[in-house]
Amino acid sequence: MKLQEYTLSTHNFEECMKCTVCTAYCPVLQVNPLYPGPKQAGPDGERLRLKDPFFFNYALKYCLNCKRCEVACPSGVKVADLIQSARIKYDTSPPKWRDRLLASTDFMGSLARPVAPIANAVTGLGVTRSMMDAMFKIDHRRIFPKYSPYSFEFWMGRHEKEQAAFSEQVAYFHGCYVNYNYPRLGKDLVKVLNALGVGVQLLEKEKCCGIAMITNRMMKEATRNANHNVGALAKAVDKGLMVITTSSTCTLTLRDEYPSLLGVDNSGVRDFVMMATRYIYERLEKGATLRFKSDYHKKVAYHTPCHMEKLGWGIFSEKLLRMIPGVEFTMLDSACCGIAGTYGFKRENYEASQAIGENLFTQIRAVDPEVVACDCETCKWQIEMSTGYTVMNPISILAEAIEDKQ
C-alpha cells in the first residue's frame, strides 16, 4: 500500500481554512441577518450536520445560490453546492405550492403560451398580483415576464429546412424563457450563427434545465428533466454537434449542477455545452468574420450574471461586445442583481432581493447606458423592473449590429 494515496482529503469542505472571505462576498448576508452566511451554512455547518441532522438550519433557504462564495473562495470550496445539497438532503418538508408553481416554468409556459394575450393581461393585472400575493406569497410588486403568442420551437419548425441547408450545424438549447417568453433572442442567435455560416437545429426534445426545481427542492422532477436532457444532449453530441446556449443559468445547470447536486452523470456531454458568446468568440478567433453596420452606435454597460461569473466565461461576452464597432463599452463591477431566479419572486425575499440589487442599480444609473447587456433572463427582469433600463443579451446586440446580408 502506498501511503501517498492515503493522506489527502477528497472532502471538499475540509479544504476550508475558515478565512471568512466568502462571508465578505455573500450578497445575502449584507441584507438579511437571519441568514447564517456561506461559511456557517456551508463547510462549518456540514461538520455538524454529519454529526446529527438536528443541526440542519432552515435559514439555509435564504441562500440565493449565486455562487459568489465559490468564486471568492481561495481554497476552492464548493460552498454553495454544500448549502444546496444540505437543503436537498435535510429539508424533507414538501415544497410549497407557490414554489412548485414558480419552478414549473415549462408547465406554466405550455399552459400560458396558447392564451398569451389573456395570460399576460391577467398576470399584469393589479388584482391578480394582489391575489397571487395573498394566496401564494408571490410578491405583488413583481412583474411577470410576458408570454409570447408563439413558441420558439414553433418558429424553428418553420425554418427547419433553411437551417438544414448550412453545411455546418450546431444544436441550440434555448431554455424555457426563449421558448415561451422571448423567441426573439433565439431568432437573434440564428441570425448571428447563420452569418457565420452555421445552421441551427433544436435538440430532439429539450426540457426545462430544472434549476428552479432544484432551488425549490423538487428533486424528483429536476432529476427526471436532467436525465432527459442529458440523453437529448448526448444524441446531438453523437451527431457531432456542439450545443449552444444563451442563458448562463441553464448552462451552469446543464454542466455543473447536474452532477454536483443531482448526481446525474453528464461527463459525456458537459464539454460540448457552450454559451453562444464563447462559441462565436472562438469562431472569430479562428478566422471567421462578421460584417458590422457602419452606422451602428450603442452605449452598453455589461453586467456579469452570477452564474456567468461562476462559469468564468464573462470574458467572452465582454470581448465580443468590445469587438463591435460603435459599441461604447462599460464593464460594471460584478455584483448580484438580487433576483436569483424564483428567489426574488417570493414575498419573504422581496425586500432582501431589492436591497441586494441596489449596488448594481446604482452603478447602472451612474453609467446611464442605452442598454444593459447581460446573459441571464432573470437578471433582465430584475434590472428592467428596478431601473427602467432596457436589458439585452449580448447575442441580441450582436444581431442588431451586424449587417443583415453578410
Add this chain to the structure above:
Amino acid sequence: MRFNTVIIGGGLAGLTAGITLQKAGRSTAIISTGQNALYFFSGSFESLEEAPQRITDLFTEAGIGLHYNPGVRLMPMGTFRKAVLSLEDISLFPEPKIGNKALIVSFTGYHDFFCSFLAEGLEKQGMQCRVKLLNLPELEQLEKSPSEMRSVQIARTMDRIWETVVREIRILLRDEDTVILPQVFGLKDTSVPSRIRQGVPAQVVFTGTLPPSVPGVRTQMLLKRRYELLGGTYLMGDEATGAHVHNKVVHSVVTQNLGNHFLEADNFILATGGFFSKGLKSNPFEISEPVFDLDVEQAEDRSDWYNPEFMREQPYMKYGVATDPALHALSGGEPYKNLFAIGSILGETRPDLGTGGGLALRSALAAVDEILKPDEE
C-alpha cells in the same frame, strides 16, 4: 485566447506584475483562484528598506496612498514591530512610546479587536490608557447574526456612519493625545481614514484586527480595478490546472473554467503563493508545485519540515520554487525559458529579494523587467 503574458495568481505579486506590464503596453491575463493573501495584509510591506519610486508610483496611480517612514508600528496584540513602507492609514512612529495618554475605542460585541492587550502593551511603554466601547444602533443589524460582527461587515457600515464615530470620540475624549481605533474604516470610501484623522483632535492610530484586513481588502480592490482599467483581463475564480510545454518553453495554460480553450502567451508568470494559496502542495513525502511540477527546495525528511516550537521560525515556510538569477523557474534543474516564479511561492529561496510584501513587489518587478528587456539579438 492569446496574450503577451499570462499571470497565474492574482495577489500582490501577480497584480503588480500585471499592472506594470499593462502600463508597458503588453496584454496580460491574470488567473486567480478566489481571493488571496491581501485579505490578511497587515498594511506594511515587509523587508523593503527603501521605497523605490516605481513602487510608490504604482500604488499612487491605483489610488493607494503609501508612506515611507522607518520606525515602528503598533500591532493588534499591543506589541511593536519594525515597519518602513506602509499604507497611509498605518501610523509609523520613531519609537514605541507613541504618546502620553491613549483612548482605545472599539464596539460592543466586537471580539476581533483586542483592546485589553493594546492597553497593556501601551502601558508597558509608560502610557495611560482608557478603553471605551461604542454602542451604535447602526451596528444592530450585524449584532443580530452571531457571526457578523467581523471587520469587513463593520467597515461596510462605517463607510456610511463614520461621522457618528467621530462625534462619539469627541464626546469621550478628555485629555488623551492618542486615539486607537480598529482598522474598520475606508473599505470603499478610501477617504474615510484621513477624514477621521481630521475630525478627531488627537493623533488617530488605526490598528489591525483579526482577518479579513480592511486595508488589505481595499488594496486588493483598488489594484484589481487599476489593472482592469489598464485593459488587463482578470479571470476571477478560475484555476490553472495544467500547461502545454515543449523544450522548456511554455506555450499555454489550461484552466478549470475554460477547459479546452487554452490561454496562450509569450511569457508566463507563476505567482500562486505558498501553501495556503495552494501554490505549493504537500503530502507526507514531499512538497511540490502543482501546475508545472517545478523544483521545490525542501528538506527530504518530513521531520525536518517543522520546528516543534510554534513560535520559532518554521522551516517549511522557507521552502519554495527554485529559480535562476533572472527568476526563471527550474524543473529538473533546468530553467524554463519563458516562465517566471514570483512572490511567496519562492519561500525564502531568494534572500536577495526579501520576504512577504517586499518579496512580492521586488520579484514581480524583476520578472517584468526581464520580460520587457529588448531581445538581445
Add this chain to the structure above:
Amino acid sequence: MSNQEFDVIIIGGGITGAGTMRDCAMRGLKTLLIERSDIATGATGRNHGLLHSGARYAVNDPESAEECIKENMILRRIASHCVDETDGLFITLPEDDLAYQQTFVEACRKAGISAEIIDPEMAKRLEPSVNPDITGAVRVPDGSVDPFRLCAANMLDGKLHGGQVRLHTTVTGFIKEGDTIRGVHTRNLVTGEERDFYAPVTVNAGGIWGHDIAQMAGVHVGMYPAKGALLVFAHRVNNMVINRCRKPSNADILVPGDTVCIIGTTSTRIPFEECDNVAVTPDEVNLLITEGAKMTPSLSSTRILRAYAGVRPLVSADNDPTGRNISRGIVCLDHEERDGLKGFITITGGKLMTYRLMAEIATDAVCRKLAVDKKCQTAETPLPGSEEASYEAVARKIWEKPSMAQKAAAARLGTRARHIQTRDRLDEALICECEEVSVGEVKNAIEMMNASTLTDLRRRTRIGMGTCQGEFCACRAAGLLAASHGCIEKEREDLKDFLQERWKGNFPIGWGDTLREAEYTQWVYKHVLGIL
C-alpha cells in the same frame, strides 16, 4: 498559613478522581480534590472516548468485559449528555480469520454483552463507511463518551454535594505523623500560594502519576506506562464505532465523537520521565493511517486534524513488552494493609469505562476507614446535565427556536445549558465558528466551570478543537479570559501556550490542508496580530 480540615483528600483530577470525589461527597463526606493541572489532562482526555460494550475484552479478559457492559448500561442512564449511543460493529476483514467471530460472539454472550452476527450487506447499510470487502460483522452496544464532559459533570456534582476542587494545585509533600498520612502540602501553580490540607484519608487517583505520588508517600506501586497514539480526523466519517473482530491489536478501533472521529491506538512502553511529554512519532502516524484505512477506506482521504498520545496507567503484572496482556482490571490498594501506611489509598488500573465502579470501590474503602455506613448511589443518580434523554429535547425545552450554537451547547452541557447567559444577543455571538461556541457559553465555562486558561476552556467547550485549531477563536477567547482575570501578561502567555499545544498535535500530521492551516495560523498570529 491557613489550614483546612476534610474527611477525605483526593489527588488527581482525572475521571477516577472526579468520580471518587462525587461518590465521597454524595455519601456526605467533606471532600477535597486536588489536581496539579486541569480536569482530564492525563489518560482520561487522551483516549478514544469509547463507551466500551466490553466486547473487546470478552475473549481475553472476561472479568473486564462484564464490568464494562454493566458500567456501559449505567452510563447511558446517568450520563446521557456525555454519551452518544451509536452502537458498534466488529468487522472481519478478508485478511482476518472469520472463525474468530464465533469465539468472540460466545465470549460476549457469556459476559452478558448482546452480540448479534449480522449480514455484511446489512453492516454496510448500517455504517456505509465500513470497508466494502468485509466478510463478517457483529453488532454490539458500543458507543462513544466524551471524557471531558464526564469528568466535569462528576466534579460539578461533587461540588453540588459540598465538595471542593483545587485545580492547578500540586501536592508538594505529605504530612506524615509516624505511620499515618495526615494531609498534604500543596502549592498553587498559578498564584504560587502554599497551603496545607488535612484529612484522615487521602486517595491517590493520579493515574500514571500515581506512581510518583505513592513514592512521595513512601510506598511503591509498580506501574507500567504504556503510550497509546491516536489520530483525530476532521469530521465524523463513521456514525457507529468500528472494531476489528480479532485479537486486540494496533489501530483497530474507530470511534465517532462529537464532530470528529478518532482512530487508535498503539501501545509502546515508555520511561516514566516521558509521561509528561509524550510525542507521536512518524511511524505511529503511518501505522494508524494504514491500519485505519483497512477498516474504513475513506479515512485515507479524510483530513487529519491532529495526533495525540496518552499514557495508560497499567499496573505491572508480568514482563510482557507490549503491555497488551496486562490486566486492565481495577486495583485498589489500602496501603495500611499492604505497606503499613495508614490513611492512604491508591486507586488505579481500570479504564475510563469503569471509572464509576473504581470510584465506588475506592469510596467504599474510604468509608470503611472512616467507619461511615452510607450506600453508593452513583449508579442511580443522573449526573448534572443528564436529566434529559437527548440534547434535542434539552435544546427545545430551553429555547423556542434554538440556534446552531444553542443546539451545540445543549449537546455539550445537557440541561446545564440553561445556565448559559443569554441576557442579550451579544452573548450569542460566536467565539468559535467551527464548533459553534458562543460568548455566553465561554463565560459560563469561565464563571461556573473553573476554566482559567484557554486549554481549560477547550476541554469544557470544544473551543479550538475544530478544523481551524484555534486560529480564530483562541485570540477571541483570550480577550474574554483576560477580561475575567484581568492579567493581560498572563493571558498573552496563555495564548502562546495554547497555540503551542495545538501545534504539538498538528505537526506530526503536517501536510495537505493541515499544513495550509498551519501556515495561515503562523501569518495571523505572527504577522497580522504580532503576538511576539
